[in-house]
Amino acid sequence: MPKKILLVDDEPEIVKVTAFRLRKAGYEVTTLSSGQEALEYLGRPENKPDLILLDVFMPGLDGYQTCKTIKDNPDLRQIPVVFFTASSGQSRLEQQIKELGATDYVIKPFELEDLLDKISRYIK
Amino acid sequence: MKIANKIILAFLILALVSIAFYSVIFYFIVKYDVERMISTSLDIALSSRAHHVLTYLEMLKVSVGQLSKSVVLEDFLKANLKEGPERQRTFEIAMKRLRRTKEANPEILEFMLLDSTGKIVASTSPASIGLDRSADAYFVGGQKSVYLKDAYFSDVLKRPLIGTSAPIVDSNTGEFLGVIAARVDLALLDKITMDRTGLGKTGEIYLVNKYGYMITPSRSLKNTFLKQKVDTANFRNAQKHKAESYLLVRGHIGIFPDYRGVVTLGTHVYIPEMQWSLLGEIDLREAFMPLRTLRLVLLFVMLSAPLVIWLVGSYMARYITGPIHRLHRGTEIIGEGNLDYKVGIPDQDEIGQLSRAFDQMTAHLKNTTTSVDKLNQEVAQRKKVEQKLRENEVKYRTIFHASKDAIMLAVPEKGFIAANPATVEMFGCQSEEEFITYSPGSLSPEFQPDGTLSSLKSEKMMRLALEKGSYFFEWMHKRKDGQEFYATVLLAKMELEGRTILQATVRDITESRVVQDQISRLSQAVEQSPSVIAVTDLNGDLVYVNPKFSVITGYSSQEVIGKNPRILKSGDKTPGEYKALWDAIAAGKEWRGEFLNKKKNGEIYWEFASISTIRNQEGRPINYLKVAEDVTERKNIERLKDEFVNTVSHELRTPLTAIKESISIVFDGSAGELNSEQKDFLDTAKRNVDRLARLINDVLDFQKLQAGRVQFNFQAANINDVVKEVKDTMAPLVRNKGLGFNFELIENPPPLLMDKDKIIQVLTNLVNNAIKFTEKGSITISTSQNNNTVGVTVADTGPGIKSDDIPKLFRQFAQLDIGVARKTGSTGLGLAISKEIIEAHKGKIWIESEFGKGSKFCFLLPIKERRADRA
Numbered sequence: 001m002p003k004k005i006l007l008v009d010d011e012p013e014i015v016k017v018t019a020f021r022l023r024k025a026g027y028e029v030t031t032l033s034s035g036q037e038a039l040e041y042l043g044r045p046e047n048k049p050d051l052i053l054l055d056v057f058m059p060g061l062d063g064y065q066t067c068k069t070i071k072d073n074p075d076l077r078q079i080p081v082v083f084f085t086a087s088s089g090q091s092r093l094e095q096q097i098k099e100l101g102a103t104d105y106v107i108k109p110f111e112l113e114d115l116l117d118k119i120s121r122y123i124k
Numbered sequence: 125m126k127i128a129n130k131i132i133l134a135f136l137i138l139a140l141v142s143i144a145f146y147s148v149i150f151y152f153i154v155k156y157d158v159e160r161m162i163s164t165s166l167d168i169a170l171s172s173r174a175h176h177v178l179t180y181l182e183m184l185k186v187s188v189g190q191l192s193k194s195v196v197l198e199d200f201l202k203a204n205l206k207e208g209p210e211r212q213r214t215f216e217i218a219m220k221r222l223r224r225t226k227e228a229n230p231e232i233l234e235f236m237l238l239d240s241t242g243k244i245v246a247s248t249s250p251a252s253i254g255l256d257r258s259a260d261a262y263f264v265g266g267q268k269s270v271y272l273k274d275a276y277f278s279d280v281l282k283r284p285l286i287g288t289s290a291p292i293v294d295s296n297t298g299e300f301l302g303v304i305a306a307r308v309d310l311a312l313l314d315k316i317t318m319d320r321t322g323l324g325k326t327g328e329i330y331l332v333n334k335y336g337y338m339i340t341p342s343r344s345l346k347n348t349f350l351k352q353k354v355d356t357a358n359f360r361n362a363q364k365h366k367a368e369s370y371l372l373v374r375g376h377i378g379i380f381p382d383y384r385g386v387v388t389l390g391t392h393v394y395i396p397e398m399q400w401s402l403l404g405e406i407d408l409r410e411a412f413m414p415l416r417t418l419r420l421v422l423l424f425v426m427l428s429a430p431l432v433i434w435l436v437g438s439y440m441a442r443y444i445t446g447p448i449h450r451l452h453r454g455t456e457i458i459g460e461g462n463l464d465y466k467v468g469i470p471d472q473d474e475i476g477q478l479s480r481a482f483d484q485m486t487a488h489l490k491n492t493t494t495s496v497d498k499l500n501q502e503v504a505q506r507k508k509v510e511q512k513l514r515e516n517e518v519k520y521r522t523i524f525h526a527s528k529d530a531i532m533l534a535v536p537e538k539g540f541i542a543a544n545p546a547t548v549e550m551f552g553c554q555s556e557e558e559f560i561t562y563s564p565g566s567l568s569p570e571f572q573p574d575g576t577l578s579s580l581k582s583e584k585m586m587r588l589a590l591e592k593g594s595y596f597f598e599w600m601h602k603r604k605d606g607q608e609f610y611a612t613v614l615l616a617k618m619e620l621e622g623r624t625i626l627q628a629t630v631r632d633i634t635e636s637r638v639v640q641d642q643i644s645r646l647s648q649a650v651e652q653s654p655s656v657i658a659v660t661d662l663n664g665d666l667v668y669v670n671p672k673f674s675v676i677t678g679y680s681s682q683e684v685i686g687k688n689p690r691i692l693k694s695g696d697k698t699p700g701e702y703k704a705l706w707d708a709i710a711a712g713k714e715w716r717g718e719f720l721n722k723k724k725n726g727e728i729y730w731e732f733a734s735i736s737t738i739r740n741q742e743g744r745p746i747n748y749l750k751v752a753e754d755v756t757e758r759k760n761i762e763r764l765k766d767e768f769v770n771t772v773s774h775e776l777r778t779p780l781t782a783i784k785e786s787i788s789i790v791f792d793g794s795a796g797e798l799n800s801e802q803k804d805f806l807d808t809a810k811r812n813v814d815r816l817a818r819l820i821n822d823v824l825d826f827q828k829l830q831a832g833r834v835q836f837n838f839q840a841a842n843i844n845d846v847v848k849e850v851k852d853t854m855a856p857l858v859r860n861k862g863l864g865f866n867f868e869l870i871e872n873p874p875p876l877l878m879d880k881d882k883i884i885q886v887l888t889n890l891v892n893n894a895i896k897f898t899e900k901g902s903i904t905i906s907t908s909q910n911n912n913t914v915g916v917t918v919a920d921t922g923p924g925i926k927s928d929d930i931p932k933l934f935r936q937f938a939q940l941d942i943g944v945a946r947k948t949g950s951t952g953l954g955l956a957i958s959k960e961i962i963e964a965h966k967g968k969i970w971i972e973s974e975f976g977k978g979s980k981f982c983f984l985l986p987i988k989e990r991r992a993d994r995a
Contacts, residue, residue: 011778011782013778013779014778014781014782017781017782017785017789018785020794021785021789024794057774085774086773086776086778086781087773087774108777109780109781109784109813109817110781112785112788
């Protein structure tokens, strides 16, 4: 049974290449383009990803807000959330991770090995 | 027992014994005299009465006897024998004679003339003529001679009487003719015995007849005549003289109870003719009254004697022992060593002499001991003074020498005579001897700071000190080398060996003046500072704010002093952040950070503040200090810049990511097999995309480092661990290039406070550079330890760097050789970033190189440096 990853990013190109990569690595990937979509998707009980890759800067609900909602939901709290951002605000990211209870972050442009490393570390 | 008591007791015994002895003797002498006197007087009284009685009886006998010789009565008795006128005539004459005699003797109550037959023939009481009295005692007793009839009570006359009678005989023939008898009143006898002369109050004399009945009245009893029986020892003694034939017999005096039973002193006289006893008695009480009084007096004397004796004895004892006491006290006082004491008893007796001898002796003793004592005392006194002087001198010398203040002694108008080491040092001299050669004037500049001439002013100061005893002032001095310094001077007047000298105590206050100047400079700086400066006490309440504070916040200093700075709080910080702030300050660290504050008018502003603890000299916190700047404007600009940089990086990175991943996907054949030419071009594209990504990252990193907005995570770490991690990641690259990779590490390096990831970044960068520029040889990483730094050196065997070029290397985009840069894909920012990181650790980074012989890139990290977090 392949592990499921939910990838949320408003940049279709990023989604395209990243999803391709993850699928190649053997994960089952669901891609969504906004925070609202992600929350709707996760609201359905049959959708239980093993890890969520969440872009920080998105129109509408940004990554932080989305993460907060996920972590406030007792059913979803256990799912590891890895931020995924092109931002250089590293210190802010680290602080947010702590406060929101997220698991880790990856800075774009990422090295493929880095990304796969982290994902495999958080998926049991 | 005390002498006084002994004297009193002896006195008492002696006096009492002698008083008792003499009293007894005296008593008996007096008693004897009194008794003799009383008995003599009683005797005399009794004798005299007895003679009176005898005389009385004689008189009776005489008067009756004379009558019996009367011719008239003889004639009548002769005539009476025959009737006739003769008888009548002689009767008349006889009667006349009887009446005449009776009238001459009033005590004679009746004369009776009895004839030879005992018949009354004539009588002064005519009624009795003719009565026959031949049986009567007158007649019987009176026939031969004068007869006295014992006292009897006459029933006819109703009174006690005594009768007497005498015979009448014929003068011629001697023929018995008759008897003349008289009844005599006893009143005369009573008168005699009742005469109290010489008998006192209780004495009495009375007559007792031969039968023991009283015939004269009793003094105390009535109606005793022939009724009161007297049967006393006195009477019985008198009766013993019955046989004697004297007229009177005097008895012995004795003590007897009388007829009443009362004890009396009594005696008697016996009258044999009548067989009467004349008893004289006096109550013993009265008789011995003088003796009783004497006894009482003696008793009183005996009783009161002890008191008088005691008083006298006490006085005597005091009189005698007083001087002895004084003498004794004197010996005690002198015995205690007071030879000046004089007993001084003026008496001329033995004790007085003893006292004078004693005083003389002590005087003599004193004369001999005083000289020795005086000498000893003087020696001890002198020793004490010398000791004191020595101690004082040592004390003064110690103070003088050890004092940090310059102390010098000077004789006014003469110059210095002494100076302590501090003085010598203060004025830059070699020795005290050198110092005292200088005149006071030469140790001051010409003018004092107030413009007066030093010489004039110093004279004034000395004058003031001499007048007031001491004077304190500030003075500009000049060292021997000409250097001037400001000092306080205490001039004190002293007397030393008769000379007036001045002691000057000089304290260099240059330093405190410097400090004062510094304080005023600093306070002016604080007042004028463009930064907000606020000081709170340990409770956090404001105690000082500078003017800039008021300008920025809108609060005047009066409004905020004593209040907590939280009035400025806008609520931007969480309690956790405040806690971190106070923890840092409490730990003695400086806290730096930003506050979003609220002005008095409600406007919000940013300030960048540094908060630290002000400590006193003992290191104890006394205040908190905040120095802050209004950074609102800068914050706004930075925010804009951050936003811009973020946007740019996001906008650049997003497409770059897509490009990079797309190329990778194609390149690794995931999207279908490529030929080698295609692969080569894609590889070029991929490397340049990577380089572009690195460049963007480096630019952003560097920009953030420079802005101080990179957060360092300082933790204790081992430098050898850092080297090891770099070795692990870099060893493949080094090997790929065919270079040697050597390590020279110190053992047990001290732990350092560092951001390990950042130091790894620096070292990786240095090793990267070495790999890039070294074509053959080796790369060596070595660590070293100095006093308080740990050093890391990356040495290569590359081409080396010209010394002129070395400073350029740490600049941004410093590429010495554009060709190399292109070839190695270097961004030109690595060393600049490394420099920023090392400097953020308070370390140092530098290059040592000899052109053509390789380079050494070195950095040092401090061992003990602790750093406050930076925002």
